[in-house]
Amino acid sequence: MDQVRYPILTEKTIRLLEKNQYSFDVNVGSNKTEIKKWIELFFGVEIIAINSHRLPGKRGGMDRTSGRTDRYKRVIVRLKPGYSIPLFSDK
Template sequence: MIDHIKAPVLKLKTIRLLEKNQYTFDVDLKATKTEVKRWVEGFFGVKVTGMNSHRPPRKLKRMGATVGYPVRYKRMIVTLRPGDSIPLF
C-alpha cells in the first residue's frame, strides 16, 4: 500500500486545513478511500473520521517542441478525530 501514497501536500490551502485537523496526500489513481484510510490509521496510529478525494484537472505542459500531460494523480484529504495528529506536519 505504501506504493499508492505518493507524498504529503504542503501548499497554502493545505496548511490552512491543518487547523481543522485535515491532512492532504497525493495518491495513485487506483487507490481507494478505504485503502488510504487503513494505511493512515495503521501507519500513524490515528483514527480517521472522514475522507474526501478529487482528481485535479490535467494541465498541458510544454518542453520545447514537445507537448504533453504530466502523470495524473488523486488527492485525498483525510480528517482525523480531535486530539489526533500526524507527526510529519
C-alpha cells in the first residue's frame, strides 16, 4: 500500500477511463514490476501494460527560504477487458 499514493482524476484521466486506463501517483523509487504486482494483488485485476513518467517538483516559497516539492512518478495502467478499479467508495 506504500507504493501507490492516490488515483489521479483530471479531464485527461477521465477520458482514459473510457479506454480502461487508470492513472496513479506512486513513489519515485518504485519500478513497474512492483507497481504491477501491488495493483493486481490489491484490486484483483489483470494488467496489460503500464506506462510511467517522472514529473518535476514544483517550486515553492516566496520568502527567504525557497525550495522545491518532492518529485513524483505517475503511472497509467491499462487493464484487460472486463476488469475495472473502483475509484470511489460506496460508503
